[in-house]
Amino acid sequence: MMERANTDAAELVEIWRGPFHEGTHRGHVAIWHHDTGLVASWGDAEAVILPRSACKMIQALPLIESGAAREAGLSERQLALACASHQGAAVHRGMVEDWLGDLGLGEGALRCGCQWPNDIEERDRLIRAHDGPNQMHNNCSGKHSGFLTVAKHLNAGPEYLEIDHPVQVAVRTAFEEVTGEDSPGYGIDGCSAPNFATRLKAFAKALAAYAAAGAGGGVRDEAMVTLRTAMAAHPELVAGEGRACTRLMRAMGGRATIKTGAEAVFAAIIPERRMGVAVKIEDGGTRASEAVITQILIAMGVLDPEHPEAVAFAHGPIRNWRGIETGFIKVSDDLARWRP
């Protein structure tokens, strides 16, 4: 079994309640400049991580590069959804339903499993109808619709999650190319797709390539620009109301593309800086990965530190059931001082 260096995790986020330092989150951060390499890190930039859903923009590369997206006539909105961990709201479910219909498929072609939507309106609709969720509600159903689009284009079989299926072979190839390393292996994700491991700094390097990609740079560059632009243009499709990706991308007005992943991974692509950022909190605490990425986006100059969303995620109050402010979250002083 592969062991990663946990002992090097840095203290990144503090939780305070009244006068007491109640909690601590530790982890790893790597910031990569496309031209000059690693420009900053906390914890262990060599740590091997599973990037989980934070690498969906990489898993979507074959969708564009194979020509499948063009053949299927996918819209920018569909490409954003292919990179999403969505809330299972009516808009997300509806888009997946239409997409599968266009492929001549139904919900049964998905292999992501049923998941109760996090979207309250859609959840309540199902409960009132004494109904349950289907696979289209799964937060990864857009990614899976993308996989099915590639599978159809390649005339490949229906079991598109198998590790040697042409879709996953193409994903692994793209993943290893953009990280610049052979992946040491994979884990099975929440949605049953293989999720390839990489070193944190290699993931940041891949994200920096997305940041630096420009028109006229070839098929890969064009695919990277297309995906990062689609995500930044449709924050509500990449996650949903109330979620960090949606709220922070809206707050930045398209200046950066960000994506969260399970177990507290967070990725950021900052084109104007030609930089990529990869965050992994070792304990899987999402509040901490959100605080860290927010602070870094502020430092990068792409997120106004006074914006209510910036305040809420980076050093916001913690409130209780009566709305009383009982404490706050803050990033470490060391992280707060950093500037690119």
Added chain:
Amino acid sequence: MMERANTDAAELVEIWRGPFHEGTHRGHVAIWHHDTGLVASWGDAEAVILPRSACKMIQALPLIESGAAREAGLSERQLALACASHQGAAVHRGMVEDWLGDLGLGEGALRCGCQWPNDIEERDRLIRAHDGPNQMHNNCSGKHSGFLTVAKHLNAGPEYLEIDHPVQVAVRTAFEEVTGEDSPGYGIDGCSAPNFATRLKAFAKALAAYAAAGAGGGVRDEAMVTLRTAMAAHPELVAGEGRACTRLMRAMGGRATIKTGAEAVFAAIIPERRMGVAVKIEDGGTRASEAVITQILIAMGVLDPEHPEAVAFAHGPIRNWRGIETGFIKVSDDLARWRP
């Protein structure tokens, strides 16, 4: 502001996905024997913590010792509910409603705030009725009913959460007596009650006093026996279906009393060992505090290591939306080897 020693937190729990060590939880554990003192610890037993809901059996001492419980004719079930972080199920809400009625009060006398119930059946009932939760659904409403019972007995005012209200003065006195230390202060809990801080080992010492308490030992001993027995006898009232406290106390058949608290605190009272256990995971990850307390209960000999609940919490599989086993949780080798 008070800083606690985070750097001494020990690695206690590992999260694995496929062949990858995906996550780590660190924290502090203190195990106290009533006769011989600290018998084992991981991390920093001197760490100052907010015990949160894990100290509800201490916050309930004035309810019994003042004579309020006797005057109100409280049942053993009500005493268990006074120490609960319940799910807001119909049974919990109904008991609180009746209790408040017996006091001549209504839901409006509570100061805990409204909280959506975690109980699915009750939640769905509210959603289908286009209704919302009230304060009786708050997981702490049993504790607050206890506070109101004490307030009535003392003929004190309605703002029973204020720090200088006779109820909270009595709670603080009891808390400092059983921990054997002056509390360095308090934070405001999720339910708006003051939550007094203490060192982890002092909390374990208090829990050991509950474990060693016997009939004929005076008012405090009797109160401790009454509360630990009420909780162990009614696991479904202390938490609810699906929750660790309920499942593990059922699995132990009354041999130990356990109680979780927010931000990954866990307390255990083991009468046959005359020991108390206090756990605090520094990152607030509940899955980790549950794994640690389960492993210690197994080591203590009060929980069958083969029991499905023991397996589920201490080293259970992690499954995804399709039920596929994607990884597992495990306690550190060092913790797994420990025997009392």
